[in-house]
Amino acid sequence: MDVSVLGVVLNWFLILLSVCIFLICWFFYLNYNYWKNRGIPYEKPFLFFGNLSFVLRKSVWDFCYELKNKHPRDYVGIFLVWKPALMLQTPELARRIFVKDFEYFQDRFLYTGFSDPLGSLNLFTVKNPIWSTMRNSLSPMFTASRLKVITELMNVNSKELLAKIRRDHINKNKDVNLKELFSMYTSDTVAYSVFGIRVSVLNDQDSPLWYITNHMVKWTFWRGFEFTMIFFVPAVAAFLRLRFFSDAASDYIKKIFWNVVRERQNNDKDNNKDLVNHLIKLKDNLKLPAESGSDLADNLMLAQAAVFILGSIETSSTALSYCLHELAHHPEEQEKLYNEVTEALEKSGKDILNYDELMELKYMSSCINETLRKYPPLGYLDRLCNQRYKLNDEVTIEKGTPVFINVLAIHYDEKIYPEPQEWRPERMHCASDNDNLNFTFLPFGEGPRFCIVQIRASLAQLVAAYKFVPADIPYKVETDPYSVILSPKDGLSVKFEAR
Numbered sequence: 239m240d241v242s243v244l245g246v247v248l249n250w251f252l253i254l255l256s257v258c259i260f261l262i263c264w265f266f267y268l269n270y271n272y273w274k275n276r277g278i279p280y281e282k283p284f285l286f287f288g289n290l291s292f293v294l295r296k297s298v299w300d301f302c303y304e305l306k307n308k309h310p311r312d313y314v315g316i317f318l319v320w321k322p323a324l325m326l327q328t329p330e331l332a333r334r335i336f337v338k339d340f341e342y343f344q345d346r347f348l349y350t351g352f353s354d355p356l357g358s359l360n361l362f363t364v365k366n367p368i369w370s371t372m373r374n375s376l377s378p379m380f381t382a383s384r385l386k387v388i389t390e391l392m393n394v395n396s397k398e399l400l401a402k403i404r405r406d407h408i409n410k411n412k413d414v415n416l417k418e419l420f421s422m423y424t425s426d427t428v429a430y431s432v433f434g435i436r437v438s439v440l441n442d443q444d445s446p447l448w449y450i451t452n453h454m455v456k457w458t459f460w461r462g463f464e465f466t467m468i469f470f471v472p473a474v475a476a477f478l479r480l481r482f483f484s485d486a487a488s489d490y491i492k493k494i495f496w497n498v499v500r501e502r503q504n505n506d507k508d509n510n511k512d513l514v515n516h517l518i519k520l521k522d523n524l525k526l527p528a529e530s531g532s533d534l535a536d537n538l539m540l541a542q543a544a545v546f547i548l549g550s551i552e553t554s555s556t557a558l559s560y561c562l563h564e565l566a567h568h569p570e571e572q573e574k575l576y577n578e579v580t581e582a583l584e585k586s587g588k589d590i591l592n593y594d595e596l597m598e599l600k601y602m603s604s605c606i607n608e609t610l611r612k613y614p615p616l617g618y619l620d621r622l623c624n625q626r627y628k629l630n631d632e633v634t635i636e637k638g639t640p641v642f643i644n645v646l647a648i649h650y651d652e653k654i655y656p657e658p659q660e661w662r663p664e665r666m667h668c669a670s671d672n673d674n675l676n677f678t679f680l681p682f683g684e685g686p687r688f689c690i691v692q693i694r695a696s697l698a699q700l701v702a703a704y705k706f707v708p709a710d711i712p713y714k715v716e717t718d719p720y721s722v723i724l725s726p727k728d729g730l731s732v733k734f735e736a737r
Contacts, residue, residue: 266320269322276633278313278314278315279314280316280317283316288316289316289317289318290317290471293463294459294463294466294719295719297617297724297725298469298618298722299616299717303617305644306644306647311327312327313629313633314327316642318640319474322639324629324633326644329654332619332643332680336677342623342625344366344621344624345622345624346365346622347472347640347641347642348470349468349475350364350365351475351476354482354483356541356544356545357481358482359541360541363482364538375524376542382593385688385691388431388691389592391436393592395426395427395695396423396695399423399696400700402419402441403419403700403704403734407734413731414731414733415730415731416558416559416562416563416729417555417559417725417729417730420559422448423692424550425439425451427550428451428546429446432447432512432513432547433447433495433514433543435447435494435498446494451548457721461720462722464480464481466722483544488544491540491543491547495540499514499518513543514543517542517543521538524538549689552615553615554689556723556724557606557609557613557693558693560613560730561609562700562706562732563726565701566706567661574601575601575701576737579599579602579701582599583702597671601663601667602697603669604666604667606693607663607679608663610682611649611655612661614724615681615682615723616681616723617645617724618643619642619645620641620643621642622641623636623638623641643680645680649678649679654678655678671690702737703737704735705734705736706733707733708733709732715727715730
């Protein structure tokens, strides 16, 4: 090609590139005036990133915490790359979104592409009307009678948890990673409650569930990027075809699930104690659109099993870790909990407590709930506005706008919880496991009972057998910068001393 022609082509290319860059910048500039034009306070965005420039440098949890400090008001506008979103920060507004005006906010905002059925069809992500159907159908799985049966296994696993602590962290004096240790415990419990598989990774056995969940409890750069895109930038997640669960985890969950189903069908077995059995019966009675086909029903069943595994292990192990961390730094409160548990054990005449006895431990409830207040697993709860909604005389939320409830703004509101940085179990003495305290307490959104029972069963045996002493780490714990769900950066640690 002639040099002069090449120069002309290059010039036109540079002009075209400049025009494209200008148009992209103009698009972002116009979008970034969205809240300003409406007279709504907003967090100043960064070009191309919006308010997500913190991603992979600090956790989403820390972002929500800092946002409520910078903007101590009822609501504040933010930008998810280019998309405007509204962050609400009071219990009154949370009540309107979740209850009073729920018909305007029925679905979550996050990516739910059907190229990822396990990620898009679980109870946490699926949209209405399937969400309502699945929620009502799954509720019977977590009745008190079923939880009583599962608690028996939780108590067995808790004994193995005590043995592992004695074996590895007292006798061998190894440093403990609480997050990993409690993930093993919850993994063993979930293996039985989902698949009816009795196996113990705590006792150094090979566990199919630990194979799946081991990577789930470790936030990596790529996993942090995937979850951030799925939760905050669904368009990018769709373009990159990102997945809620990895290919390996998805394939392994499918393999275990259908192996258990085939075994029961071939042997005519029926196990009313686990989730698989409940899902099999649910599939037979599930009412779905005629054109949906059998694949949708199968994928719905698999998706519920998958998200139950992730949710039960991730949230319970994190809550337990933070609870022991706080008890180690609050010896008076720890002693009070110890006295409550030992009194209950003496009254029962046994060395473990059953479901009903665990539920009667009021001070334990206070310790767990105060931990969940100070360290809620999710810093926010999300919804998508599905029709034009008037929030007040100044604010109208347009259809398609993401709406977030800043849980940390509520949990750390000094008018609701004086000195919110302090861990004070007594302030939660009236809270039950499913009480949102007039929307001032939103650790799980709607608080799964299974997770709380897991925590109770292990905590009762732990505090009866061991004293928790602070390890050589600061009291203020850094969060994992790659995490979307709250996770301590280094797993947390305490020292165990036999009582």
